[in-house]
Structure formats: C-alpha cells, structure tokens
Amino acid sequence: MPLHYTLEQRRLSNGLRVVVQPDPTTPTVTVNLWVGVGSRHEEAGRTGFAHLFEHLMFQGSEHVANGEHFQALMGVGGRLNATTWFDRTNYFETVPTGALELALWLEADRHGRLLPALTQENLDNQRDVVKEEKRQRYDNQPYGTALARIYETLFPEGHPYHHSTIGSMADLDAASLQDVHDFYARHYAPDNTVLTLVGDVTVERAVALAETYLGPLQQRSEPRRPDLPQLPPLTTPARLEVTEEVPNDRIYLAFRLPVEGGASRHDFLAASMALDCLGALSFAPLEQRLVREEPLANSVDTSAMGFVDGVSLGLVVADVAEGVDPDRVEAVICEELERFAADGPSPQMMEAVLAQAERGWLSALAAQDERADLICHYTLLHDDPGYINTFLDQVAEVTPEQVRDAAREWLRPEQRAAVVYRAADGEHERPAGQNSAESDAGTDEENDQEVVA
Structure with a gap:
C-alpha cells in the first residue's frame, strides 16, 4: 500500500x-x-x-x-x-x-x-x-x-x-x-x-x-555553484596501508557510486541494493564465505552513502580474523564482487533486500524526529519532500538485472580504493604505505556526521 x-x-x-x-x-x-x-x-x-x-x-x-x-x-x-x-x-x-x-x-x-x-x-x-x-x-x-x-x-x-x-x-x-x-x-x-x-x-x-x-529575516546567501558532473569509477585500484595500535586488522574497500537524486536516482538505488545483496543479509555471499564458511573475518558490512555533488560512496568493511592475512580477505572479497557482477542477485536476495528496506524506512518514518529529518533531506538536496511517500515504490521497481548491471559498472575490483589497517603488534605487521592521502583529518561514526553534544 x-x-x-x-x-x-x-x-x-x-x-x-x-x-x-x-x-x-x-x-x-x-x-x-x-x-x-x-x-x-x-x-x-x-x-x-x-x-x-x-x-x-x-x-x-x-x-x-x-x-x-x-x-x-x-x-x-x-x-x-x-x-x-x-x-x-x-x-x-x-x-x-x-x-x-x-x-x-x-x-x-x-x-x-x-x-x-x-x-x-x-x-x-x-x-x-x-x-x-x-x-x-x-x-x-x-x-x-x-x-x-x-x-x-x-x-x-x-x-x-x-x-x-x-x-x-x-x-x-x-x-x-x-x-x-x-x-x-x-x-x-x-x-x-x-x-x-x-x-x-x-x-x-x-x-x-x-x-x-523567520519571515522578517532578509539576508541572502551567495549564489550556489552547479553540482559537479558525475565522477567516473577508478580505472586502477588505489591503496593506503596504515599500521596503528588497533584491536585487529581491518579492510575498507571504497567505490565511487552514482549521485543520489535526479536522473541518477535509479542508478544509485540499484548500486545500493547491490551492496546490500553482497553483504547486508545473513545469507549474503560475503557474509557466508568470509564469516561462516572459511572463516576469514569476524564480521563484514556493506553500505552506500548518497551524495549530490558528482559522486556517492559505496563501502565494504571486513574485520579480519586473528591470524589471517588481510591480503587473503581482500582477494576473497574481490572474487565475490566478480562473481556477483557476472551472476547478479538471486530472487531470494532481492526479496530480502526489499523487505529490509521496507522495515528500515517505515521504522524511520514512525519516529517524528527522523521523519522531519528525512523530509528536510529530500527537500533541501532534491526538492522532493514527497520522496518519503515514494521511496519504497521506487525501490520495488528496481529489477535484478539493474542490480547486476550496477555491480558491473560501479563495483568491480579494479575500481576499489583500499584502506587497510594492520595492527601494530599483529602477526602481519609491515610499514604503512606512503601516500599523500594520509592526514590527520578525522571522522565520526559510519555516516561521519559531527554532533554538538
């Protein structure tokens, strides 16, 4: 309904x-x-x-x-x-x-x-x-x-x-x-x-x-520049290795995705659903192989962050099990990305991802404050407050073929940027790779939002 x-x-x-x-x-x-x-x-x-x-x-x-x-x-x-x-x-x-x-x-x-x-x-x-x-x-x-x-x-x-x-x-x-x-x-x-x-x-x-x-406020903002054109996927892998005192080795594989909204909205949804199929279900291939079968990782998570200025972000994160070489974990992830790009999602995956999206969306809308936040999001960034009513319909329109095609276009192993943390006292310790990307800039939790209190 x-x-x-x-x-x-x-x-x-x-x-x-x-x-x-x-x-x-x-x-x-x-x-x-x-x-x-x-x-x-x-x-x-x-x-x-x-x-x-x-x-x-x-x-x-x-x-x-x-x-x-x-x-x-x-x-x-x-x-x-x-x-x-x-x-x-x-x-x-x-x-x-x-x-x-x-x-x-x-x-x-x-x-x-x-x-x-x-x-x-x-x-x-x-x-x-x-x-x-x-x-x-x-x-x-x-x-x-x-x-x-x-x-x-x-x-x-x-x-x-x-x-x-x-x-x-x-x-x-x-x-x-x-x-x-x-x-x-x-x-x-x-x-x-x-x-x-x-x-x-x-x-x-x-x-x-x-x-x-608020009506009496009359100041005007500076003109907004147009959003940048879509940033294409990486053509060769990028890599940064970090050696720090962390609880365990961890791998972050990041991918450029289509922008959220506008003509690319459907493409972003398909890419996001591909990531959900790969790692956000109990029977997802990354979960099954890395955590349950071999096992090589303590946990694996996938997610997509929707941005508007020329690109969005897809993530695969794996906590490496003790005694396992992170390079082995990364290789298995890449194998599963290739397999998914070739085969696409099963009907069971699509059904589970749709059910998961419905549960999460309805739970968010049930909370008054989260509903207000979603309305602001889609009004300010997409001029579409009614998206709260149409999101689930749009997700339901995405086909398995579109999810497979999104994985082929945006989630190939050669398109990854890998940030690999190796525990400083771990078995596989080696010097961090030298990369101009390394800096002191910080981040918050998964959505990187800074909070006052």
Whole structure:
C-alpha cells in the first residue's frame, strides 16, 4: 500500500522553504532546519568552518545568552541537537506543542542575528572545543580516521568530498573573526534553508508562525555553484596501508557510486541494493564465505552513502580474523564482487533486500524526529519532500538485472580504493604505505556526521 503522509510546502517571500507534516498523535512538534552548507562548500584553507558553526550556533545570538538555547528548550521538556555533514548542517529540536513559538523564536535569532554574539572569545573557545573533540573521537579512537583516509584516497585532490567534515585544525587556527563572520553571511540565509515542522500543528498555524518568526529575516546567501558532473569509477585500484595500535586488522574497500537524486536516482538505488545483496543479509555471499564458511573475518558490512555533488560512496568493511592475512580477505572479497557482477542477485536476495528496506524506512518514518529529518533531506538536496511517500515504490521497481548491471559498472575490483589497517603488534605487521592521502583529518561514526553534544 502506498504511503500517504500529508505534506504541505510553502516558500516565504525571503526564500525560506517551509514543509509541514501535521501529526496530532502526540502533543509535540519537531522543528528541523537544514542549511545548505556543509564541508563540501568550504574553500581550500578554510576547512572545518561548517562544523565550527554547528558549535557557534549554540553560543548565543543577539537576544540569547551563551548556552541559553539549550537551557530554555530543555527547561520545557524539549530535546535538541545539531549535526554537520558534507552537504548540509542541520539544527533540530522536539518540544511540547506549547513551546513551539519559543523554539521558532530561538531559531530565528541565531539564524538571522548571530553575529552580535560571535565574538573573538566565543570563536577561541569553540576552536578549542573542536580540537578536543577531534582528539577524543577521532585521533584517539581505533580506526577513528578511517573514513577521512577513504575520502582522501577515493576522491581526487580538490574535489568537494576529498576532506572530511572535521576539517583541518591548522585551518581553524588560522581563521580570523572576520573570516568566520563572512562564512556565516555567505551561507546562513533563509533562501539557503529548509524548515520542516512535524507534529501537533496545523498547516495554517505552522506557516503563520514561520512567517512571524523567520519571515522578517532578509539576508541572502551567495549564489550556489552547479553540482559537479558525475565522477567516473577508478580505472586502477588505489591503496593506503596504515599500521596503528588497533584491536585487529581491518579492510575498507571504497567505490565511487552514482549521485543520489535526479536522473541518477535509479542508478544509485540499484548500486545500493547491490551492496546490500553482497553483504547486508545473513545469507549474503560475503557474509557466508568470509564469516561462516572459511572463516576469514569476524564480521563484514556493506553500505552506500548518497551524495549530490558528482559522486556517492559505496563501502565494504571486513574485520579480519586473528591470524589471517588481510591480503587473503581482500582477494576473497574481490572474487565475490566478480562473481556477483557476472551472476547478479538471486530472487531470494532481492526479496530480502526489499523487505529490509521496507522495515528500515517505515521504522524511520514512525519516529517524528527522523521523519522531519528525512523530509528536510529530500527537500533541501532534491526538492522532493514527497520522496518519503515514494521511496519504497521506487525501490520495488528496481529489477535484478539493474542490480547486476550496477555491480558491473560501479563495483568491480579494479575500481576499489583500499584502506587497510594492520595492527601494530599483529602477526602481519609491515610499514604503512606512503601516500599523500594520509592526514590527520578525522571522522565520526559510519555516516561521519559531527554532533554538538
């Protein structure tokens, strides 16, 4: 049965897009704002600014004291946070219905009147916070820099996805207060923002409140450049070897995928489903051979990350079993990639992947805050808030032949970028490969989102 969440989209005169999804089942409202600025919008020498602003936005604004945003909303029973990613920064809170106006007033103040509170003291303080975050969550965590190394190995120098959202600490140290003010003025504007309201509010009231509190904001963002053309797969494998004190050897194989959305949306779905068939099922070939039959690995995972600026990312990750040579594990993965590209998925694989997609999608939509986030995602990046209702239909249209063809085009062994971690005290220790991609840039969990708290 098709999904039919009621959605209303309006654009205010200042360019702000407002999407409302009424849901009176609980007396709460989720307020979610996606700003069209992430690490891919940063300039050379100015990396880490998008994530820095995620922190600065909680340090006060013209009419709100430092820390008061959290205090005011948590004081009325709300929960809130923010994250940064390649393509956007988002700010969100779920509050009791009666606190909706408070939440919108607070958002309006920091999204339109942050600069009076953006002092040198606040900048210096939050730079130190970001540095400590990088030390604790990236540099001092096993495999903490893995995704950053993957981005730098898979995507060419100068590409917007070449560096991770945590950015360069040297760039942040070099940033002046004027640099930071300019970044805010270029990107934080209503015509570069989507506001989604999901919960116990009517469309009429939601739009009226958005107009009252965010309608007066009149700044304009800098013009957006067109997205880059599709980045083709690698023609020869790329490789980076890292020797560190990690619990076990681990292999990351990364692949360039079609962009998510637009004319490539179907191609991205097919490639994503190919990865699910390969490793995200209990009877998937990588799981069966590497973990259950031989066994060569403690675990294997596959995933796809959808991006919009010329490329997406596919991953195969294997935790190597004790005493096993990682090169053997990598060779087996490559054999299974070749076999899948030749044979394609079985009917049982397709059925299981579709069921898995349905379960995950419906579970996400059942949560008010996750539903608001998905609406913001597909509105800001794809101008399609209704995608929450059509996603499962589009997945169901993908054929086994299209999944096989996607694997043949995007997931061949020669197209891989391998980042291999070898335990420093392991049996197969050898010096890390020298590669200009190796850096101090950090990464978060699988989706690499930076979180305030």
